[in-house]
Amino acid sequence: MTYSAWIIITASLVGLSCGFIGVFLILRKMAMMADAISHTVLLGIVLAFLITEKLSGAPMLIGAIIAGLLTAFLVQWLHSLDIQLHASMGIVFTTLFAIGVILIATSVGNAHLDVQHALMGEITFIPWNTITLPLIGQIPQATALLGATLFVVLFFIVAFYKEWKITSFDPALAASLGIPVLLMHYLFMGLVSITTVASFDAVGAIMVVAMLITPAASAYLWTDRLSYMLILSGGFGVISAIAGYFIAAWIDTSISGSMAFASGLLFIVSFLCSPLHGLLSTYRRSRHRKLSSHTEKA
Amino acid sequence: MWSILLSSNTQWVLASTIILGIAAGLVGSIAYWKKQSLMSDALAHASLPGVVISFLLIGEKNLLILILGAAGSALAGSLFIQWVQSSTRITEDTAMGMVLSIFYGLGIMLLTIANRTAGGNQSGLDSFIFGQAASMVRFDVFTMLGLACLVILVVCLGFKEWKLYLFDASFAKGTGLSLTFMNILYTAVLVTTIVIGIQAVGVILIAALLIIPAVSARYWTHSFRWMLVLAAVFGGASGGIGTFISALGSGWPTGPFIVVTAASFFTISLIFGKERGILVRYIQYKLHQKEVHVRKVNTHPEAKGAK
Numbered sequence: 146m147t148y149s150a151w152i153i154i155t156a157s158l159v160g161l162s163c164g165f166i167g168v169f170l171i172l173r174k175m176a177m178m179a180d181a182i183s184h185t186v187l188l189g190i191v192l193a194f195l196i197t198e199k200l201s202g203a204p205m206l207i208g209a210i211i212a213g214l215l216t217a218f219l220v221q222w223l224h225s226l227d228i229q230l231h232a233s234m235g236i237v238f239t240t241l242f243a244i245g246v247i248l249i250a251t252s253v254g255n256a257h258l259d260v261q262h263a264l265m266g267e268i269t270f271i272p273w274n275t276i277t278l279p280l281i282g283q284i285p286q287a288t289a290l291l292g293a294t295l296f297v298v299l300f301f302i303v304a305f306y307k308e309w310k311i312t313s314f315d316p317a318l319a320a321s322l323g324i325p326v327l328l329m330h331y332l333f334m335g336l337v338s339i340t341t342v343a344s345f346d347a348v349g350a351i352m353v354v355a356m357l358i359t360p361a362a363s364a365y366l367w368t369d370r371l372s373y374m375l376i377l378s379g380g381f382g383v384i385s386a387i388a389g390y391f392i393a394a395w396i397d398t399s400i401s402g403s404m405a406f407a408s409g410l411l412f413i414v415s416f417l418c419s420p421l422h423g424l425l426s427t428y429r430r431s432r433h434r435k436l437s438s439h440t441e442k443a
Numbered sequence: 444m445w446s447i448l449l450s451s452n453t454q455w456v457l458a459s460t461i462i463l464g465i466a467a468g469l470v471g472s473i474a475y476w477k478k479q480s481l482m483s484d485a486l487a488h489a490s491l492p493g494v495v496i497s498f499l500l501i502g503e504k505n506l507l508i509l510i511l512g513a514a515g516s517a518l519a520g521s522l523f524i525q526w527v528q529s530s531t532r533i534t535e536d537t538a539m540g541m542v543l544s545i546f547y548g549l550g551i552m553l554l555t556i557a558n559r560t561a562g563g564n565q566s567g568l569d570s571f572i573f574g575q576a577a578s579m580v581r582f583d584v585f586t587m588l589g590l591a592c593l594v595i596l597v598v599c600l601g602f603k604e605w606k607l608y609l610f611d612a613s614f615a616k617g618t619g620l621s622l623t624f625m626n627i628l629y630t631a632v633l634v635t636t637i638v639i640g641i642q643a644v645g646v647i648l649i650a651a652l653l654i655i656p657a658v659s660a661r662y663w664t665h666s667f668r669w670m671l672v673l674a675a676v677f678g679g680a681s682g683g684i685g686t687f688i689s690a691l692g693s694g695w696p697t698g699p700f701i702v703v704t705a706a707s708f709f710t711i712s713l714i715f716g717k718e719r720g721i722l723v724r725y726i727q728y729k730l731h732q733k734e735v736h737v738r739k740v741n742t743h744p745e746a747k748g749a750k
Contacts, residue, residue: 226713231478235484236658240655251695357540366531393552402554402555403552408545409541
């Protein structure tokens, strides 16, 4: 397979897994939590690197999951001590992120990990770093990791579909039905962390937030059904990823930045034109209502 | 180690980050009570494309112009958040996350282009991401000092109005205070603080300087006046100490050190704080337990005998 085909496949995998996870992030009103976790995952990766001295899949994943869960736990704990939720997120993630950056800048520096990479992703280097898998043959390491992540995410979504649905829309009902809400919460945070860390190589710490939230928010404007929303969100994620790649190739700029930008364009289109919750249709409906009440009066 | 303090450039840079910290502490306290802590984070990220666009337009690094660009795109971001949130069912949380990441993505796109064009690499635009206080020239320092003092002045002179605006909006309206004006003024001081901070602390971490000192101050006092004073002290000290530490190593980013300093103050406040600090709570809990125990023993003499 060619060089750009691998990049497009990797980007689409990012779009797909982030799109699925994003739906639940939005429904659970935890969009900013994704932002917080995507920042702190950096600390997990740096620590894993400092301990194992190499940037490989498993330790990085473990480090990221620990960092993600630690963030979720610390935010909850500070919130329980009477600090506003957003303020406690702001304290936890900026601090952990700052520690990560300091570690990179002072001790790890110039090795394989640099701050630029962590923030922007290095999708252009992904096809060079390959591993050989049985049956499939040689594929880029990051692509394999993303494929595995997508599989895990899909598995958990399908296996606990009903539970996710109830805990997202009505946590109180879920608790009364005996669904372990807290466990589901931390399981979900774990899924967010692995999605983030798998996408990290491709799009970096901050653009992954765009890929997580924006396609799902666009899909939220098109439909009221969870299953359609999941499919639409995944689709929007893939479209943003591919469109981003071509925009970047066209004006020769950062691929991850363009992917975030493309997802933004998709959102604006949905915001204006969606037949269900779009601006144009809401406007037309309100005018229609006004007109019909007018004729009734007359 | 102390010799760097003697260089006059370092002294000016230190002065400007201290003043910046004071301004951020004050404005952060207002943002805390507006329940908009993360808004500052979203606006800071949203300012990146403005910085790069104004650089691309004028072709050189003039802090004042870059600040204007940053303010423009931060305001665009905040309007977009309000628009999306008010006209659809998307929550503020989601809208903030979107604006934060999409504007930042656009900023990175433009930054890559700016770095490719001649001179872009030397412009030090990269330092806007993590902050590099050492890269500031004298003119930048004066711009920052001036604007930060203006913010401090606005908060201090309008103390009574801010208090009314935050805690009793309907009474404020009754006394003839225009809430629209206060909202505009609030957005103006918030955006100003953010954009003057990005040169020293960077777009990613400037939010911390607004959030952390304000929350730390809450652990020492219940009065809004003292909260402002303490947040300013914590902010100023974090700015100064963080800048000093980052000046010790070559090429160390300033922002992360300032944030970690602020976080250490927060940890101290969280544990030892006079109001609801963990230690105080624990002692109160123990005292209360003892008191209950004593009362129990006194009212039930047989319990004593059983022991």
